[in-house]
Amino acid sequence: MTSAELETRGWHLSFERMVWLSLSLLLVLVPHAPRMPAWISVLFLVLAGWRLYAVKTGKPLPHRYIMGAVVLATLAGVYLSYGTLTGRDAGVAMLAVLAGMKIAESRVLRDAYVVVFLGFFLVVTNFLYSESIPTGLYMLVVVAVLIGSLVAISTEPSALVPQRQLRLAAVILLQAVPVMLVAFLLFPRISGPLWGLPKDAFSARSGLSNTMTPGDISGLSLSDEVAFRVRFDGEIPDNRELYWRGPVLWKTDGRTWTAGESFRRSKPIDFARRGSPVDYVITIEPHQRRWLFALELPATIPRMATMSAEFELRSVKRVRNRMRYRVRSYTDYQIPWISRGELTEGLELAAGTHPRARELALKWRRELAHPRAIVEHALEYFRDQPFVYTLTPPLLTRDNVDEFLFETRQGFCENFASAFTVLMRAAGVPARVVTGYQGGELNELGNFLTVRQRDAHAWSEVWLGEVEGWVRVDPTGAVAPARIESGMEAAIPRTLGPGALNLQPSEPVRRAWRSLRHSLEALNNAWNEWVLGYGPERQRRLLNQFGIDATDFTRLAVWLIFCVLALLAGTSLLLSRRPRTRDPAIRAYRKFQNKLARAGLERAQGEGPLDFAKRVIRTRPDLALQVSRITDMYVSIRYAREGGDARILNRAVAAFGIQ
Amino acid sequence: MNTARSVRAAAEIPGPADATSASTRPPGLYALGPKPNRVYILPTRYGYAFTLALGAMLLGAINYNNGLAYVLTFLLASVALVSMLHANRNLAGLKLGVSAPKPAFAGSTARFYLSIDNRGQAARYALNVRYRYDPDASDKLDGVHHTDLAADAVAREVIEAPAIRRGFQPLGDLVFSTRFPFGLFRAWCPLKIGAECLVYPRPEGRQALPARAAAGTRENGLRGDGRDDFAGFRDYVPGDSPRQIHWKAVAREQGLPVKLFSGANAGELLLRFEDVNSTRTEARLSQLCRWVLDADGAGFRYALSLPGAEIPPGDGEVHRHACLKALALFSSGARS
Structure with missing residues (x-):
């Protein structure tokens, strides 16, 4: 038995985990729903809903012959709806159907990972239809939920409640942003396509013809x-x-x-x-x-x-x-x-x-x-x-x-x-x-x-x-x-609202509308230039400003690795910081300890505050009054029943100085 | 070799072990992270699968020249890298204290007490502590503990392993590991733990206690008639003779009280290796173990004689431990 198998022995697909998985796939499929035949959305909801019910009530999985038959039937359905099984639209429909099936038959840890990875792929397929800012923001949320699912399925046992799992996912996403930016800017760009694109890769867009x-x-x-x-x-x-x-x-x-x-x-x-x-x-x-x-x-x-x-x-x-x-x-x-x-x-x-x-x-x-x-x-x-x-x-x-x-x-x-x-x-x-x-x-x-x-x-x-x-x-x-x-x-003046009413907006409204539209347009333009249109040409010009030759892929890769490692080292430092404690008394006492440590009086591992105070007073009798006052206050706040006011302690620590 | 082991004995961390633990192997403090307890980290198979998925996404992004697909691919790759740091942080900086375990009888359970110290540090989740039941067994009888650790907390873990053979039973190597936060990486830290549990022989055998010698005389003493002065009750401990159990109280469901007798006028017992009616060393040791417990339970003064080791008459907890330890560490090679 390998270490991983041993450590994940006893893993089971709990109801909570099932909710995570179904919810994240549901979120990623929502933008696809209007583009797909309704039966696919319905089928997905039925499969996920049924599986949730089955997990809740402990019902067994259906026989694999039945699952096989359902798979074949839905493949036939996709073929009938699209006339093909390949291409962008039919491909997305297939992925959606497969995701539903996978949820329905998930049982072990591996299945759960497959579901999440399918979710990430479905996020990408959304970008084939829309690359707008709202799509990007929505998908960021979806990705956070998918990562939350990863936490939920991999953490065992867990004191992390779902909200904290989601928060952890969001925190890690934020910490990942600098590395992502560097990779985005420095990864050697080549212009595609690498191979033929499906015919429906880009829906017909209007424009001038010849x-x-x-x-x-x-x-x-x-x-x-x-x-x-x-x-x-x-x-x-x-x-x-x-x-x-x-x-x-x-x-x-x-x-x-x-x-x-x-x-x-x-x-x-x-x-x-x-x-x-x-x-x-x-x-x-x-x-x-x-x-x-x-x-x-x-x-x-x-x-x-x-x-x-x-x-x-x-x-x-x-x-x-x-x-x-x-x-x-x-x-x-x-x-x-x-x-x-x-x-x-x-x-x-x-x-x-x-x-x-x-x-x-x-x-x-x-x-x-x-x-x-x-x-x-x-x-x-x-x-x-x-x-x-x-x-x-x-x-x-x-x-x-x-x-x-x-x-x-x-x-x-x-x-x-x-x-x-x-x-x-x-x-x-x-x-x-x-x-x-x-x-x-x-x-x-x-x-x-x-x-x-x-x-x-x-x-x-x-x-x-x-x-x-x-x-x-x-x-x-x-x-x-x-x-x-x-x-x-x-x-030809445009009208807002239904044409029958022919509402003419007043001038200030029109001006406000116009300036709003201009801001959005400026944002869109930056988005297009820097996110969507960032290709080999733009990369070359940007990096040239920093004296990097973007056509030399080896050099670029070295830069990329160097920057990523530097950022990771920084993140690592950030992570190893002592956590800020919520208890104001502990915070104040730590400040007090730090002041003493600077004077060469460090609290030993396992040394209690009272013992520490005694030792400090032995070496520095001049500090006796303040040290014993602060220590007494701290000990009574932390351990005595009647407690005390942390703010007074904080003030005492702030006033405490060592010559 | 065994005697050499028992020399080193100092309890640095007060644990649940009692005074007798002074003769078990030393406890220790281990810090995870710095040398020699390095934290290693490698992708799990899901991590490798994730890498493949990212590769496919990257190809898609290049092929479709899709800016957002690039963003997503790099974002997920960065998330994985940052999760690696989190996995490392989840282990590193943890301090592990191992206190000396109480001796156990073969056939019972050896208990090792760990304290996992997370004071002054952020919470840790989904830690696995892997240990080996029997370090000498060829098939791996591994056990795993899962635990979370709150910020600023100290957790106590008990690792129970079947006490298999008499002698020193090492805890073996502990492996701390975690797949937190996403299960894409597994960080682990193998710890060479010196702690060993002294395992007494299994108390066994139906041979009656040898006859007691009259005070001062070792030979031809009479067997104790059980009419010594009654001194009170105490709770049953493994190894007590069934004859001393106060069965009437048991029938009244009052626990398992054991009758104690004052040994003031009891004669001394000599428990001799040669007196056991068996040719097998282990059976003899088991019988001797039984006798020691019975004699101790009855409150007799007793002496133990093994080939190569003599323990003078005595009684009490420390004496009992000395005798049992001699039995536990008896090696036929030491016979001279």
């Missing part, structure tokens, strides 16, 4: 999800210059715009620039596509990215993880060249579409000589006619440009951009649609800009000849200037 159909962008505009965050080195440009360039669309079938094929280069394209550059770092949320966004017009290309002739930035790999990149842009620019292919492509329209729009455009072409005049005229047309900028335009069923231009006249940026580009092409002015984001919310606390999905935008670029080149024209700005100058919120 096509544009009416309804695409207005669909996004309801989403508060963050697209990317921008930290500027210098001043933040004016809102009306914040055009974040994304996919450029050339081709149209009359309804949907798509990108053409274009040559991609790794060297930045030269263009005429004026004014000072804008330098900034973008932290982009994973959107599963390759687009990277940059302020118009980017003059540099981030690492691992390319640039097209239309100045679109594309990542070499899909943006699967939060990614940071640095770009330099010039907001005052000119693109004074066009290829022959672009010249023809920029005038193409799908055959037989938009007859009324073409007619209008041809009229303008006949009347006006210069392309710039045509552009001005078109913008005037948008301003003069009763166009309305709205998030919920009426459904366009026939020719969507004609219908929008001449009948409904209500639309979102995509309708304006698409109609304007069609008009330009019909009038003989080469034009293209540019999609991306416009504006962003300034966060004064963090001095950064948050660009959300609802800031998605579409505008046009027209070719105005060799001198002016490609010029950005935003027809939405002609209709709703607030959209461009102050952002989405100003253009």
Whole structure:
């Protein structure tokens, strides 16, 4: 029999331990519950509840054939629910089911450990769905409960009541934080994935695509999800210059715009620039596509990215993880060249579409000589006619440009951009649609800009000849200037509360709400930068500041081990401190002892206070009065029935001094 | 060798042992932690399993580039490391006092008294004290005590081991261990404990006490007729002769009183190794042991004669102990 077996002989799964185990698994499964079919949650509750009842009443475990049958049935159930047993969602469901089964059949110490370890794994699976701060905090609590379970199952016998077990778990968690931080910062980071990820590893997240159909962008505009965050080195440009360039669309079938094929280069394209550059770092949320966004017009290309002739930035790999990149842009620019292919492509329209729009455009072409005049005229047309900028335009069923231009006249940026580009092409002015984001919310606390999905935008670029080149024209700005100058919120006010009531919050409430949201946003940004987005790149830059070369893994490992050992030594010292006693009399007496010890009079092991006092008085008769007074007081407080006042003792000790 | 052992005798810690314990092996004070009683620490198999689980989590964190999975993995690893410190702290600094045990008869129980001193220190939980019933047995007959220790407290533990053979029975090595707080690490501290319990032979044999010699004469004395002066009662102690039990009182459920007789006019007994009707040394020693107890119980003065050892006539507790000790430590090799 090994030592461990001998020492754990007689271990049994008590009701209290069972409660610990079931409760910790229940807590870790709660966030999963809405993501799983209801029967799995019910099954887990039934299994855990049944086992608790069985432990309480001393009922035996069911026959293992019955348990085996239940396992097979639930596996079949998972397969039926998900159509697979692998992948993220089905995998989590399997783990949840297994955890329930393990609880139901737990008997020995090993089973209890398996349950707790399963619990830790289930904590990790939660992070595959959410990495937000609330998730992190909740899981910290769950981890504390799981560690409390470890105390409960391993400590035998125990004077520790459950509250103290939980407290001990929390204390050890706190003591573990410094080592964790060091490991987090110094552990050599490599970027994953190491192997293929399940297809459903990242649920589809909304974002711009490389096509544009009416309804695409207005669909996004309801989403508060963050697209990317921008930290500027210098001043933040004016809102009306914040055009974040994304996919450029050339081709149209009359309804949907798509990108053409274009040559991609790794060297930045030269263009005429004026004014000072804008330098900034973008932290982009994973959107599963390759687009990277940059302020118009980017003059540099981030690492691992390319640039097209239309100045679109594309990542070499899909943006699967939060990614940071640095770009330099010039907001005052000119693109004074066009290829022959672009010249023809920029005038193409799908055959037989938009007859009324073409007619209008041809009229303008006949009347006006210069392309710039045509552009001005078109913008005037948008301003003069009763166009309305709205998030919920009426459904366009026939020719969507004609219908929008001449009948409904209500639309979102995509309708304006698409109609304007069609008009330009019909009038003989080469034009293209540019999609991306416009504006962003300034966060004064963090001095950064948050660009959300609802800031998605579409505008046009027209070719105005060799001198002016490609010029950005935003027809939405002609209709709703607030959209461009102050952002989405100003253009389409949001309402709090149910839409039917249409409650308009008062100004102070709105301001308070805004500042709260900004603080949260700043916190989120720090969390994203330092916790979620801490990868090889960030590690390298951080450690460089301390003169550590993060690419040298051996060096890094040495640093890591050194720091961890140093911290552990510190923690060990902390643990070996004498505990602070609650008894004020003992505390005061210890202080008294320490004062004497400094004078070379140390109390021997096992020497009683009275004997000690006698010995002290023998060597230092001058202290006799004080020493005997303090000792008498201490002894009477501690041992005599009538006791005494510890505060008086404390004062006497404080006044006690040795020359 | 046995005599050499009995020379060292000084009770440093007053324990439950009585005056007779002066001839048992010395007690001691042991501090856990500093040399030579180092505290060792190693992961348990659950600790190794935990390490594997953490490895899997780390791979997951790398693969999914999941920041929070990194945080959790490192947090749990740190928790395990800190728990190692706690396991060490749970043992280190403890002081163990072992007091001299009372002699026991073979076949009864040897009791070793430990005091575990935790004064001036924080509480300790789930301590295991492992000891060996019979240090010479090939199969490990180990016993384990579980205990908690409050802060600033002293705990007394009694370790009971079957007294198997006469002679000195060592307590053997004690192992203090703990798997506190999480059972991922086991800290342990083996202690070489010198304490030994003197084990008297098992009192056995049905041979009647030899005849008493008249005062002054050792030979052809008459056997005591039991008509000595009655001196009172005392409680039964193992080894008392059943003939002296006051059976009427037993019938009245008044405990087990033993009649005492004043030996003022009793003759002296000579208990001789050669007088026992057996050829087996152990049987002879057991019979002698029985006789010593009977004679002592009856309040006789008696002398003991063993090959190589003579104990002059005497009576009382100290004399009885001297005789029993001579029997306990008798070795055939010492016969000359």
